[in-house]
Amino acid sequence: QRAMTTSTATADSPMREEFAKYTDYLNQLNDKRERVVKASRDVTMNSKKVIFQVHRMSKDNREDVLAKAENDLAAVTDQYMSKLVKELDGTDFWKLRRAYTFAVQEYVEAATFCRFCKAGTLLNLAEINASLLSLSAESLEPLQINVLDYLLGLADLTGELMRLAIGRISDGEVEYAEKICRFVRDIYRELTLLVPRMDDNFEMKKKMDTMLQSLVKIENACFSVHIWNHELARALGPRFMSPVDES
Amino acid sequence: QRAMTTSTATADSPMREEFAKYTDYLNQLNDKRERVVKASRDVTMNSKKVIFQVHRMSKDNREDVLAKAENDLAAVTDQYMSKLVKELDGTDFWKLRRAYTFAVQEYVEAATFCRFCKAGTLLNLAEINASLLSLSAESLEPLQINVLDYLLGLADLTGELMRLAIGRISDGEVEYAEKICRFVRDIYRELTLLVPRMDDNFEMKKKMDTMLQSLVKIENACFSVHIWNHELARALGPRFMSPVDES
Amino acid sequence: SSSSSVEKQFEGFRVHLEESGNVRERIRAVVMEMEGAVRLMHSSLLLVHHTRPNPDVLEKAKLQIEVLKDLFGGLAQILRECPGQYYRYHGDWRSETQAAVSLITFLHWLETGNLLVHAEAEKKLGLDNSEFGLDIEDYLTGICFMSNELPRYVVNQVTAGDYDCPKKVLKFLTDLHSAFRMLNLRNDFLRKKFDGMKYDLRKVEEVYYDVKIRGLGSGDSIQGHATQA
Amino acid sequence: SSSSSVEKQFEGFRVHLEESGNVRERIRAVVMEMEGAVRLMHSSLLLVHHTRPNPDVLEKAKLQIEVLKDLFGGLAQILRECPGQYYRYHGDWRSETQAAVSLITFLHWLETGNLLVHAEAEKKLGLDNSEFGLDIEDYLTGICFMSNELPRYVVNQVTAGDYDCPKKVLKFLTDLHSAFRMLNLRNDFLRKKFDGMKYDLRKVEEVYYDVKIRGLGSGDSIQGHATQA
Amino acid sequence: SSSSSVEKQFEGFRVHLEESGNVRERIRAVVMEMEGAVRLMHSSLLLVHHTRPNPDVLEKAKLQIEVLKDLFGGLAQILRECPGQYYRYHGDWRSETQAAVSLITFLHWLETGNLLVHAEAEKKLGLDNSEFGLDIEDYLTGICFMSNELPRYVVNQVTAGDYDCPKKVLKFLTDLHSAFRMLNLRNDFLRKKFDGMKYDLRKVEEVYYDVKIRGLGSGDSIQGHATQA
Amino acid sequence: SSSSSVEKQFEGFRVHLEESGNVRERIRAVVMEMEGAVRLMHSSLLLVHHTRPNPDVLEKAKLQIEVLKDLFGGLAQILRECPGQYYRYHGDWRSETQAAVSLITFLHWLETGNLLVHAEAEKKLGLDNSEFGLDIEDYLTGICFMSNELPRYVVNQVTAGDYDCPKKVLKFLTDLHSAFRMLNLRNDFLRKKFDGMKYDLRKVEEVYYDVKIRGLGSGDSIQGHATQA
Amino acid sequence: SSSSSVEKQFEGFRVHLEESGNVRERIRAVVMEMEGAVRLMHSSLLLVHHTRPNPDVLEKAKLQIEVLKDLFGGLAQILRECPGQYYRYHGDWRSETQAAVSLITFLHWLETGNLLVHAEAEKKLGLDNSEFGLDIEDYLTGICFMSNELPRYVVNQVTAGDYDCPKKVLKFLTDLHSAFRMLNLRNDFLRKKFDGMKYDLRKVEEVYYDVKIRGLGSGDSIQGHATQA
Amino acid sequence: SSSSSVEKQFEGFRVHLEESGNVRERIRAVVMEMEGAVRLMHSSLLLVHHTRPNPDVLEKAKLQIEVLKDLFGGLAQILRECPGQYYRYHGDWRSETQAAVSLITFLHWLETGNLLVHAEAEKKLGLDNSEFGLDIEDYLTGICFMSNELPRYVVNQVTAGDYDCPKKVLKFLTDLHSAFRMLNLRNDFLRKKFDGMKYDLRKVEEVYYDVKIRGLGSGDSIQGHATQA
Ligand SMILES: [Mn+2]
Ligand SMILES: [Mn+2]
Numbered sequence A, B: 001q002r003a004m005t006t007s008t009a010t011a012d013s014p015m016r017e018e019f020a021k022y023t024d025y026l027n028q029l030n031d032k033r034e035r036v037v038k039a040s041r042d043v044t045m046n047s048k049k050v051i052f053q054v055h056r057m058s059k060d061n062r063e064d065v066l067a068k069a070e071n072d073l074a075a076v077t078d079q080y081m082s083k084l085v086k087e088l089d090g091t092d093f094w095k096l097r098r099a100y101t102f103a104v105q106e107y108v109e110a111a112t113f114c115r116f117c118k119a120g121t122l123l124n125l126a127e128i129n130a131s132l133l134s135l136s137a138e139s140l141e142p143l144q145i146n147v148l149d150y151l152l153g154l155a156d157l158t159g160e161l162m163r164l165a166i167g168r169i170s171d172g173e174v175e176y177a178e179k180i181c182r183f184v185r186d187i188y189r190e191l192t193l194l195v196p197r198m199d200d201n202f203e204m205k206k207k208m209d210t211m212l213q214s215l216v217k218i219e220n221a222c223f224s225v226h227i228w229n230h231e232l233a234r235a236l237g238p239r240f241m242s243p244v245d246e247s
Numbered sequence C, D, E, F, G, H: 001s002s003s004s005s006v007e008k009q010f011e012g013f014r015v016h017l018e019e020s021g022n023v024r025e026r027i028r029a030v031v032m033e034m035e036g037a038v039r040l041m042h043s044s045l046l047l048v049h050h051t052r053p054n055p056d057v058l059e060k061a062k063l064q065i066e067v068l069k070d071l072f073g074g075l076a077q078i079l080r081e082c083p084g085q086y087y088r089y090h091g092d093w094r095s096e097t098q099a100a101v102s103l104i105t106f107l108h109w110l111e112t113g114n115l116l117v118h119a120e121a122e123k124k125l126g127l128d129n130s131e132f133g134l135d136i137e138d139y140l141t142g143i144c145f146m147s148n149e150l151p152r153y154v155v156n157q158v159t160a161g162d163y164d165c166p167k168k169v170l171k172f173l174t175d176l177h178s179a180f181r182m183l184n185l186r187n188d189f190l191r192k193k194f195d196g197m198k199y200d201l202r203k204v205e206e207v208y209y210d211v212k213i214r215g216l217g218s219g220d221s222i223q224g225h226a227t228q229a
Helices: A002-008 A014-055 A062-087 A099-118 A125-133 A147-170 A174-195 A201-234 A238-246 B014-055 B062-088 B096-119 B125-133 B147-170 B174-197 B200-237 B238-246 C001-051 C053-078 C085-091 C094-112 C118-125 C136-159 C165-180 C187-211 C223-228 D003-050 D055-080 D084-091 D094-112 D117-122 D135-160 D163-182 D188-211 D224-228 E002-049 E054-079 E086-092 E094-112 E118-124 E136-159 E165-181 E189-213 E223-229 F002-049 F054-081 F086-092 F094-112 F118-125 F136-159 F165-180 F188-214 F224-226 G003-047 G056-081 G086-091 G095-112 G118-124 G137-160 G165-180 G187-212 G223-228 H001-050 H055-080 H086-094 H094-112 H118-124 H136-159 H166-181 H188-212 H222-229
Strands: none
Touching: A002 C094, A002 E094, A014 A062, A014 A099, A014 B014, A014 D117, A014 D135, A062 A099, A062 A125, A062 C187, A099 A147, A099 C187, A099 C223, A099 H166, A125 G086, A125 G165, A147 A174, A147 A201, A147 C187, A147 D003, A174 B014, A174 D003, A174 F136, A174 G003, A201 C187, A201 G137, A201 G187, A238 F002, A238 G137, B014 B062, B014 B096, B014 B147, B014 C165, B014 C187, B014 C223, B062 B096, B062 B125, B062 H055, B096 B147, B096 D094, B096 F188, B125 B147, B125 C001, B147 B174, B147 B200, B147 C094, B147 D188, B174 B200, B174 C001, B174 F165, B200 D188, C001 C053, C001 C085, C001 C136, C001 E165, C053 C094, C053 D055, C085 C094, C085 G118, C094 C118, C094 C136, C094 F136, C094 G118, C118 C136, C136 C165, C136 C187, C136 E189, C136 H055, C165 F136, C187 E094, C187 F118, D003 D084, D003 D094, D003 D135, D055 D094, D084 D094, D084 F224, D084 G137, D094 D135, D094 F118, D117 D135, D117 E086, D135 D163, D135 D188, D135 H188, D163 H222, E002 E054, E002 E094, E002 F136, E002 F165, E002 H166, E086 E094, E086 F086, E094 E118, E094 E136, E118 E136, E118 F002, E136 E165, E136 F002, E136 G187, E165 E189, E189 G187, E223 H055, F002 F054, F002 F086, F002 F094, F002 F136, F054 F094, F094 F136, F118 F136, F136 F165, F136 F188, F136 G118, F165 F188, F165 H086, F188 H136, G003 G056, G003 G095, G003 G137, G003 H118, G003 H136, G003 H166, G086 G095, G086 H086, G095 G118, G095 G137, G118 G137, G137 G165, G137 H001, G165 H001, H001 H055, H001 H094, H086 H094, H094 H118, H118 H136, H136 H166, H136 H188, H166 H188
């Protein structure tokens, strides 16, 4: 009968011992990847909630809303980013990057969004990474967000800033909108220089297109409110120019 | 200053109370979806492991290997499917289907694969669903896998059966391969009648193409071994026909 | 034999799928009628853009609500035969439902100046029983569509000489927008629609101030202007 | 000012990304050489299909191993400057590594009849330090590519008159396949390659029996045949 | 023999396919000329955006109508040889026909302020015989394309100082849009184009609003403003 | 007035579009039944891969031909009301017709070993009157689909013990392929399908080769073998 | 022998392919530098959106023109070695050339308000000898890309207080668009880019309209307003 | 004025583009004829698969070479008017050239058993002047296509009883493959086609194996078998 000879000899071949090692390696790697994916989903979802919280800001409630948002962000850092750090276990940051990159991008988006609304400045990668240092156990190499994920998160930030700008104009805060406009212009311009150098920049290129669209939306909004204000100033006459310029 | 009038009045509008209800609803739904997604990943990964275990089967170790596979499958059911059932919380089976359908398909694939290897029969949907009944608490409506997910899982099963058939032929079990061939033919033929009726059948149509390819691979393998055996039988003369036919 | 047990199960599936295929065909027929009713109601309501709103226009539009109610009743009837499967077929009538919501909430606002809340919308469409309700995301999407009509409405009303309209709409839309901000939306269709509402709000605001600086609204003079007059 | 602090940070990124861009360019140059070396080695080894294997053929192929070792050394050198970023650039030399593994393991099998295990492969390619190792999935993929050569080898050897070759290859491939089955593979590239190994195994088997029933192998007569002779 | 009967049949097919291939090539040649004529006419008509409309511009555009008429005559000639197959080749000249309709109806509107109705359009393009008519869906699609030009036209006319233009266009477009809404369109290309018409309408409404709120149109003084004066 | 003449025209369009919408709905209903009949026939015919062909299998498949004939009759009935518009709606039943042709020609070949020619196919499907025929490109596409079934058929028949099948199929397919090559196909769907036919031919050639080199077919003894005997 | 004559021929091919491979590698190196220079120039020019245009911004951007000129010189040098093969490698530097053209023509327009014509562009980029010129389609595509920048520019200049900018840009873009329309473009990339230009034109027209209707531009007083004054 | 200098420039572009458009149209006409000739030649040559090769079949195929030569002459004529632009239009006749090469080299091999070298191929197709040659990569791609025909040829010849064919083909293909391996191909279309050649080689090896292990070829007796006899 066919194949009689071949199927028996294999039971305890010397190869099997070798392959047992490979098996362990692959199993552990896959388990780790799964844990990282799960931790990442929590980071993503809760970072999104922080972003929504910031959008609840209006002229009158800014401090309260932002204080809550910062609290929520701190909770994301302490509860969920720390879990991600733990699951990553101090290694394989690059190997498993695809499993957590979207979460980290969303986290960067939330953190930089909070900072801009609070202080009008860009939260630096170094600052974020400094805040992550305390999360990992002493013995482990701490997770440090890489430049690529930071920049990808920043690209998404500009979409949120666009929404914010439109809202601020409705709320009468034209100067705030103009500040956002300048900020997004700066980021966009800086990124144009960096994009071609980024690893796998296909994704980033798409985000740059979206970013330009967002920027144009902000600029168009500033344009309409500007000509509108200008017409108003003319209508009211020179005596009444100043309060309008202040707005 | 612009917008002075509008931003103040909103704080305690009657709408807010209404929207607080909507907010709660959406938050709960999203949280539930997240939990279901996570439970689903466990089901998927562990079902895949069961399938690999079954593939370790050879002529000599069948009972042992399958016993272990069935054990593992039972563990998937008890530990991971039960968690999925719990997270689904007895409701929203259709609403959240997209969050768990791939997991359930993979589970069906694993369960039907085990059954075919053990008994040579098709594990029915009713049997699977019966085994799930015990997982949910008395008070809840139990998760019942729907026909669509079952059929989608079945379509994937044929890919595993193809791999199995090729392996069985190498292992000399030609009759086993022919049995698989007949089984896959039956499933394929039955499914051709059902596909057009399935919801969103685009996915299933793709799987049907893959299934036909798998079937053709099995048939081609059976063909080569058949003509090969026939040539052998001729070479050995009529006296030696019988042992070959038996193989 | 194994093959015949396979056959038997699949025969069961065939029956099951044929039934659900029939359900879909029946839903399709109702939905096509819903599309017609929505279209008619939309056509009737659009007239508010070209005249000052008046009872005749609104009454004609309201007639379709009853039609829609009956059609939703028809859907509910069909779905009653498939308990627990509302969301299986939900995608088939989704966009018509959203359009219907946008129209009845617009109509309600025209009549009362208030938002038709979810429970009332369900009631109006005869969806108030526990089996066949109005999905909240559909309701919210419908509200966004309604908001999209408001800038156009305000522009046309001002053109037609109603200078008090912008203020009323602005108040309503500001409240609505602020209420929407409480929601945590996933990055999906609804969020995109909500983004559009911001532009509606801004356009209405611009019209409001256009009217105001020209001293056109009743009792709405702004300081600068007032002084000037 | 805010704008200049932004600029400063981005200036840092620019430097960082330029550096990593340079790393990529340097890797690219090495990988192009690796591709050439792999191609040469492949060409040399292919000669085993057309003649009985002989030391000359193998020696010539082995020369390239040293070249590859040096090139991997070059890569390691580059990567040493970016600690912990092996997997950042890994995709850039992946397919060349897999091809290299397939060739050295095939060569090793031709010489010894045994599988070159992972640790030995690392050593042969000079990858044995902890910083720059041989990724296990790349090693396993390389093994699958090697397996793809075996049916062709066996067919050509039999044509060239070596009737004992099929048995030897069959034993080896059976063991290898059985060892592979221990792995839990994700549904990915490696799994697809492993599926191909099943077909290799079957083809080798057919050749083995072709030879056997014709009583061609040494000491390999099957009963029926033997009796007949 | 069976084989030769197959051959004979295929010889028949060869002739059939060659003939229809030739028809397509001849249609292609005519359509390429139509494309050119449409382009020229479009270029001429575009000048109305940059000046107040004047007879010279319109006359130059009208010259192309005769060219188009001849070309449609050429198509009709070709199709006469394939009775009953108008719709088989219809797709080949469809988009040029739609473009032609959009241009001649725009031109007609500029001259008369009225919609060029289907029968007149057929006549203008020499399509009035029963064999080769102007497909109604193509006519309607062309109308939608024409509507897309109106917002731009109105913006440019106001810039050029014609403040009465928006009112006139708005009246025309409102009527047209409301006539369209009576149709029960399938979910296809035409429906999508028609859905776009509402954006044209909205834009024209906004321009009319801009003009009116600033009291620019003749007989368009706003009440509030009037009092103020 | 101008506005009412527009209205009147659009009323005419409404009627026209509604009528053609109804035609499409009626066609849709027939086509859905055709799809079901085709599916049943396909499923019956699939059984020829499971066993040696036998009358029962073929008889069961043949039952559906009558069903299809009735359905095509239904289509013809509908189209009779729209003279000259066969090709307007043609796309709606095209793929079902092609599938039907592939099945009836396969069945005919199984019974007779000959190609069912176009005129016979038209007759079988009741399409033989001049108004509603079987489009030649659809017929040819159906033939290509039938050809795709042959490699699988031949493989399974040999496995089932019919060693003369490959020769027969090869003869048929070679003739068919060579007849097709006379056609001058445009660069379209049919051309692509025909290009695929060469893979069917190659596979059948290989099966015939496999059978012949092993001396399995009747009257197919190979010389080398013969000498040896 | 035949085999060695084959070998000899392939040795010739090897040399040929290696040479053209080297040419490509050298072109690649130059093109990568061009990409960098284009990027820097783009980034500098983006500043015109941030403020009213000023000499500093333009001077900084201009620095890169010299860099580009040198790089094009490098390309020309390489191509000089392969006479008649400009178009063989053309695709390798095409998109960088188009980007460069868009930037230098934008810069030139900012400085002079005129279009940089083809001959001048060639000269600026040092492409004025007969061997290595600026492909006309690349020049035209670059012009289209430049046009895409204008709507954004005009919006930002108005916001920055330059109310006369729209009129100037509109004049330029109208002339440019009308010049383009004379061309008979094939249905390709350039045609698609040109089709996009009409959206730029429409946006600039709207900005001009917005400015003019509010009486913001100098010498742009609107009649209605005038009366009121 | 500036505007008219722009116009003048674009008038130049119009002429330029029209000329190159005409060139493309003329090339298109020639290429369509080439496609036909290639198709006819292919059809004729395919007959070698169904019979033992014979002079009649080859002679008929050879007739088309002259046709192709004339058509290439036509192309050369057109290109002579555009010096230095061979590679600009090269893509337009590329695939027909490759197909032509595959056919004439296959034909040549059938007649002589040798590879038709590049210079001979150029000569056969009348491409031997310096202006309009046969691109080397097209020649090589054509060779790869020819190689794809060989497995099929060998299978069919063995079926037809020519057991010595595999050995001959194997020798030819092995030499060809080994000559190809000397080339350093870029990662492009040609490389992909060449990678496919190894499957042809493997298939031919397997056929040779099949013939040899059964002792069918002349002078191909297998040792074991011989002993047994
Ligand atoms: Mn975001
Ligand atoms: Mn699977």
